[in-house]
Amino acid sequence: MTTEGKAAPGNPGGRLWISKGHRNVQGLAFDEGQLYAAEFGQNTWDELNAITVGANYGWPAAEGAEGLEGMTDPIAQWRTSEASPSGVAFARGHIFMASLRGERLWAVPVAGGKRVGEPRAFFTGEYGRLRTVEAAPDGSLWVTTSNTDGRGDAKDGDDRILRVTIS
Template sequence: MVAALALAAGCSGDDGGEPSGSGTSATSPSSTTPAPASPGTTSAPPRTTATAQGPVKLTVASTVATGIEVPWGLAFLPDQTALVTERDSAKVKRIAGGRVTEVGEIDDVDPSSEGGLLGLAVDPQYPTRPYVYAYYSSGSDNRIARLTFRDNRLSGQQVILDGIPEAAIHNGGRLRFGPDGFLYAGTGDGGDRPNSQDDGSLGGKILRITTDGKAAPGNPGGRIWYSKGHRNVQGLAFDGNQLYAAEFGQNTWDELNAVTSGANYGWPAAEGIEDLDGMTNPIAQWRTDDASPSGIAFAQGHVFMASLRGERLWAIPVAGGKRTGEPQAFFTNQFGRLRTVEAAPDGSLWLTTSNTDGRGDTRDGDDRILRIAISR
C-alpha cells in the first residue's frame, strides 16, 4: 500500500453540504504542512522511486463563458469546441469562440441535491462514431445514455446502462474514456453504504464498459465494475494507462486514489488511510473542509483537482500511480466552489465554478468557465 501525507484540516461533507455528523474538526495548519494522522494511520512521505515533479504556476488567462447554470460535465470535441452539461436544467451547451449555444436536452433527468445531468464524454472515434455519452439521474436510478451529436444537435438518446443506485446524494457521475477505448464511470453508494462492497451492485464502484454498455473485456470476474469500495467518485483522469480517482469522504478524509483493476478502496470500513488488510490506501488525503473534490484532470505530471467546499484547485504531482511531492493549492476562495477541471487541447485547463447549485454564494457572471494557463 502507498502511504500519503494528511493535508490540511477541516470537516464535513459531500458537495460541501452533507452534515458532519459525529466527525470532528482540527485546527488547519498550512496547506503544505502534514496534519497529524488519524488513529491507526501513518503520515509518511510517499514511498516511490518515481521522479519528483517541480512546482507549477497557474494563472487565469481568460473567462471562457459566463451565465451557465450548475455546469457539471465538460468534454472537448476534435474541433476544439466544448460541450458542457447543466445539472438541473438537463441541457447541453456548446462553447465555441466564447459563444454559448444550446444543442439539446437529455430526457428523463430528475435533478436533486446532488443528482441530475452529470458527466459527459465524447466517443474517442468521433466523428466517425458521432456519439456523446451522458450520465444522469432518472429519479429511480442513475443511467448512462449514448446520443448522436451531428450538425451541432443531439438526437437519438439510447440508454446503454441503468440500475446504478440513485439518491439525493452520492450519485457519482463522472465519465472518462480510457486509452483502451472503454468508458469508465465513477458511481456513488447511493446513500446505502453496503453497496460499495456488494459485488452485485453498481454503487460505490468505478465501472468499465463498452460503448454498448456491456462489461469490458478483462474486468474482474467479468463484471461491469473495475474497482470497488468507493463512497462517491466524481473525478476520473488518466496519465497514460494509469487511472486516478477523486472521492468524497464522509466527515474526515477526502481521497485521491491510484486505481487498479479489482482493487478494493475500503469504504465503508475505511475513510482515508487506514492500512486495512485487502484494501488499498489513497495516495493523498485532505480534510473535507479543504477539498470535497469533484472533477480531476491530468496535465504536465500533475493531477489537478477541483474542490467544492474547499473552494480551491489542487495540483498534485504524480507519476506511475505514486505521489511524487507536495500538493499545491491555487485560487483559494477566489471563485467560490469549483466543480470540474479539464485539460484543453491548447494545453491549458478549463475550470468551472459551481456557485448556482444551491450551496454556494452566487457572484456576478456565475456560473463561469475559466481558462487556466500552466507554467513552471
C-alpha cells in the same frame, strides 16, 4: 462492462467492475493509461485514488488512509473542508482537482500511479466553489465555478468558465 451488460474484457474474474470500495466518485482522469478517481468521503477524508484493476479502496470499512489489510489507501487525502472534490484532469505531470467546499484547485504531482510530491492549492477562496477542470489541447486548463446553485456565495458574473495557464 459492455453495452450488452457483460463484463468487459480484462475485468477481474469476469466481474462487471474493475475496482470496488468507492464511496462517491466525483471525477475520473487518465494519465497514459493510469486511471485516477477523486471521491467524497463520508465526514472526515476526501480522496484521490490511483485505480488498480481488482483493488478494494475500503469503503465502508475505511475512509482515507487506514492501512487496512487487503485495501488500497488513497495517494492523497484532504479534510472535507479543504476539498469536497469534483472534476479532475491530468496535465503536465499533475492531477488537477476542482474543490467545491474547499473552494480551491488542487495540483497533485503524479507518475505511474504514485504521488511524487506534495499537493498544492491554488485560488483558495478566490472564485468560490470549483466544479469542473478539463485539460485543453494547448496544456492550459478550463475550470468552472459552481456558486449559483444555492450552495455557494454568488458574485457578480457567476457562474464562470476560467482558463488557467500552468507555469
